[in-house]
Amino acid sequence: MSDLRDLYQEVILDHNKRPRNFRILPQSTHKADGVNPLCGDRISVYLDVEDGVIKDIAFQGAGCAISSASASLMTEALKGKPVAEVEHLFEAFHNVVTTDCECPRGLGKLSVLAGVRDYPSRVKCATLAWHAVRAALERHTEPVATE
Amino acid sequence: MNAMSALPALSTLPPTRSAGLDLVRIRAEFPILRQKIHGKPLVYLDNAASVQKPKAVIDAIGECYSGYYANIHRGVHLLSERSTAAYEGAREKVRAFLNAASVQEIIFTRNTTESINLVASSFGGSVVKAGDEIVITGMEHHSNIVPWQLLCERTGAVLKVAPFTDAGELILEEYERLLDSGRVKLAAFVHLSNALGTINPVKLMIELAHARGVPVLVDGAQAVPHLAVDMQALDCDFYAFSSHKIYGPSGVGVLYGKQALLEAMPPYQGGGDMIRLVTFEKTEYADLPNKFEAGTPSIAEVIGLGAALDWLTAIGLDAVAAHEHELLEYTTTQLQEIPGLNIMGMARDKAALAAFTLQGVHPHDIGTILDREGVAIRAGHHCAQPVMQRYGVPATARASFAVYNTRDEVDALVKSLWKVKELFE
Numbered sequence: 001m002s003d004l005r006d007l008y009q010e011v012i013l014d015h016n017k018r019p020r021n022f023r024i025l026p027q028s029t030h031k032a033d034g035v036n037p038l039c040g041d042r043i044s045v046y047l048d049v050e051d052g053v054i055k056d057i058a059f060q061g062a063g064c065a066i067s068s069a070s071a072s073l074m075t076e077a078l079k080g081k082p083v084a085e086v087e088h089l090f091e092a093f094h095n096v097v098t099t100d101c102e103c104p105r106g107l108g109k110l111s112v113l114a115g116v117r118d119y120p121s122r123v124k125c126a127t128l129a130w131h132a133v134r135a136a137l138e139r140h141t142e143p144v145a146t147e
Numbered sequence: 148m149n150a151m152s153a154l155p156a157l158s159t160l161p162p163t164r165s166a167g168l169d170l171v172r173i174r175a176e177f178p179i180l181r182q183k184i185h186g187k188p189l190v191y192l193d194n195a196a197s198v199q200k201p202k203a204v205i206d207a208i209g210e211c212y213s214g215y216y217a218n219i220h221r222g223v224h225l226l227s228e229r230s231t232a233a234y235e236g237a238r239e240k241v242r243a244f245l246n247a248a249s250v251q252e253i254i255f256t257r258n259t260t261e262s263i264n265l266v267a268s269s270f271g272g273s274v275v276k277a278g279d280e281i282v283i284t285g286m287e288h289h290s291n292i293v294p295w296q297l298l299c300e301r302t303g304a305v306l307k308v309a310p311f312t313d314a315g316e317l318i319l320e321e322y323e324r325l326l327d328s329g330r331v332k333l334a335a336f337v338h339l340s341n342a343l344g345t346i347n348p349v350k351l352m353i354e355l356a357h358a359r360g361v362p363v364l365v366d367g368a369q370a371v372p373h374l375a376v377d378m379q380a381l382d383c384d385f386y387a388f389s390s391h392k393i394y395g396p397s398g399v400g401v402l403y404g405k406q407a408l409l410e411a412m413p414p415y416q417g418g419g420d421m422i423r424l425v426t427f428e429k430t431e432y433a434d435l436p437n438k439f440e441a442g443t444p445s446i447a448e449v450i451g452l453g454a455a456l457d458w459l460t461a462i463g464l465d466a467v468a469a470h471e472h473e474l475l476e477y478t479t480t481q482l483q484e485i486p487g488l489n490i491m492g493m494a495r496d497k498a499a500l501a502a503f504t505l506q507g508v509h510p511h512d513i514g515t516i517l518d519r520e521g522v523a524i525r526a527g528h529h530c531a532q533p534v535m536q537r538y539g540v541p542a543t544a545r546a547s548f549a550v551y552n553t554r555d556e557v558d559a560l561v562k563s564l565w566k567v568k569e570l571f572e
Contacts (some may be wrong), residue, residue: 003185004519008512008570017507038527041511041541062541064509065571119515 007115007122008065011073016065021058021075028058030139034132036124041067045075045132052083059129066122070113071129077110083137090130097126165554166469168462174551176201176458187521190556195341195369195500195547196525197391200455204395207454211447219446220420220437234446237453238436244456245386246377247403251435254402254409255444259368260290262387262402263335265439266364267294269412270385271333277303279332282325282361284309284317284347285537286340289530291366295335304332311537315343315492323355331361338370342531342543343492344475344500346374353383362408368392372549373471373498375464378403395455396448402439409435416441459550467550471499474548474557481561485568491543499548502529505564508571510544516570517544520563522556 025031025046033044043061047054057075078086089110095101096114103111116126164170174180179199182189191199211233217226219234235250242250256262271294275281281295285308292306299306309322317336326334334356339346349365356363364385367376372393378386385408390399404412414421414432418441423431432438459467478501482488487506505513514526525545528535535541546560 004516004570007515013571062509064511066512068509122511122515125511 003118007119009112009115011109011112012065012069015069015072019059019068019072021072021079022060023058024060025056025058028056030136032132032136034061034128034135036063036067036128038124041125041128043067043071043129043132045071045129045136047133047136049083049137054078054081054083054086057133059132063128064122064125066113066116066125067128070126073109073113074129074133077108078133086133086137090134093130094127097123165473166466168466168470168550170470170551170553173462174553176203177551178202178205180551184521184523185519187519188559190520190522190559192546192548192552192556192560193523193525194372194549194552195392195529195545197397198372198394198549199551200396200451201394201458203458204451204455208396208447208451211450216447218443230446233450233453234444237449240453240456241401244371244460245401245403246379248379249406252378252403252406252409254404254436254439255449256387256400256402256439257398257445258391258400259366259387259389260294260400262385262400263290263364263366264294265402265415266333266335266385266387266404267298269415269439270362270408271295271298272301273411273413275302275304275332278330279304280307280325280328280330281305282307282309282322282331282334282336282356284322284336285311286315286317286343286345286347286531286534287335287337288341288366288368289532290368291335291337292533305330307331308533309336311345315340315345315494315497317345317347317352319348319351319355322352326356326359326361329359331356331359333364334361335364335366337366337368338376339367339373339498340492340531340534341369341500341547342502342529342534342545343494344497344502344547345492345494346370346496346498348496349383350381353381357382369498369500372459373464373468375468384408390448390452390455393452393455394459395452396445398445399448399452401452406435409439414438414441418442420444462550470550471548471552474552474554475499475501477554478546478548478557478560481557482564485561485564487568488564491538491540499552500545501547502543502545504540504543505567508567510542512571513544513564513567516567517560517563520559520566522560522563524560 028046029049030047041063045059048056059071097116215229217230219231238250241253307325311317353363362384365383367388371388386403391397421441491502510526527542
């Protein structure tokens with residue numbers, strides 16, 4: 001059980017049970033769907049961008065604890081951030097969930113997902129919401145897939 | 148830890164014998180089962196996806212490659228003759244296993260999917276026209292949906308889907324109603340559902356179709372490792388299954404087809420081994436079954452399938468079915484003790500498979516946690532997304548059993564599910 005606690009940390013279980021920013025943004029400027037064809041998980045992300053800054057961000061959908069918590073934590077991390085920072089944060093986050101790197105400062109709570117690196121089949125769950133946000137900002141209309 | 152105290156009592160029956168089978172001896176024949184996963188004994192319950200291989204099968208493949216391997220059907224040298232004899236010997240073993248009338252009715256393919264695609268392309272392509280209908284059921288695997296959708300797109304035919312009840316049983320009246328349109332050119336349905344465990348009344352379904360002049364394809368991928376099937380008694384027109392689900396190697400599938408139908412059908416693929424005479428003006432095709440086996444097949448794997456059928460026949464499918472039925476009943480009772488656990492598919496006639504959801508926990512999380520306990524299950528849509536949509540769930544967790552599984556392993560499954568609940572509560 002101890003190594004499972006590394007993956008399913010309290011923060012993750014909490015965000016899974018009570019996802020933050022879990023709603024539709026009616027006034028969103030950007031929206032995209034993310035699909036993981038492997039498991040059929042599907043989430044929608046909504047962004048309200050003004051003057052290059054993410055004023056509001058929300059998501060909806062059904063997924064596993066890792067994808068739900070990751071989406072929830074991502075919305076908290078990105079709210080108020082300049083759009084220009086998304087790529088940088090995504091790259092740092094992707095490194096944390098796929099490599100044995102030291103967690104860089106500035107990732108904050110997102111680093112609780114570091115345990116995913118020991119579960120290669122679950123990396124796509126952790127990055128699904130991020131792929132959707134990047135697609136939304138690139139204004140893709142088709143759902144993006146993790147495959 | 149309160150949840151743990153509610154653990155149901157462990158089985159009181161000796162776990163090593165069931166339905167007259169010596170499970171210790173059977174398990175000893177599967178080298179892969181001896182290992183530990185994350186420090187725990189492997190409990191392999193993903194048998195509906197693919198089943199593990201007994202030593203008899205592994206050895207048969209090794210003996211072929213180290214003893215007598217060569218290409219088949221064309222060499223004049225001894226190794227080619229021996230390989231050909233072993234390969235064609237496996238075809239006879241498949242014929243006997245299915246009780247087909249002739250070896251000419253046994254076509255080797257890559258897998259069930261290719262067998263179905265062969266029928267969709269060759270039979271469907273020559274018989275089905277715009278406005279015709281193909282009838283399937285709502286509980287099909289994608290491999291018995293998509294080939295027909297492709298055929299319908301090509302021809303302008305229409306796919307009709309017979310629904311099933313909440314318990315996972317086909318609604319026969321609806322199936323019959325669809326057959327009554329007068330436009331149905333083929334009924335294609337699953338014998339044993341991989342997503343629900345339902346065993347369909349295929350004999351009756353075939354009779355209903357034949358009464359209306361409609362030929363039938365049965366997807367037997369999940370059925371053959373668990374139930375004895377008899378082509379002549381069933382009287383089905385096509386029957387498809389995969390070697391890897393019946394203790395044989397991957398890379399081999401079987402298509403049974405009635406001789407008259409197969410003879411009338413055009414080839415599926417062109418190439419070597421499927422011809423009698425080739426000139427640039429015209430090609431004469433080989434007789435059955437070679438007409439449908441273009442190119443060098445999976446020789447050693449076909450021979451391995453033959454060994455698997457010998458192995459399974461020696462144990463006896465009736466004993467296998469009795470043992471697995473006991474496992475199913477025990478599993479169902481034990482799983483129903485877990486609050487919030489919902490079993491999907493409670494057909495009266497059901498195989499040893501439990502698909503379930505657990506309130507508040509996504510099946511993928513269940514799968515990951517169980518894996519750390521050494522328990523391998525499948526989590527996802529099981530290539531049957533319409534079934535998931537029918538129940539309004541994105542995915543399920545599925546424990547599926549084989550002859551080597553024991554009550555102890557069911558206990559390990561149940562115990563780790565309590566751990567899942569503990570972690571997520």
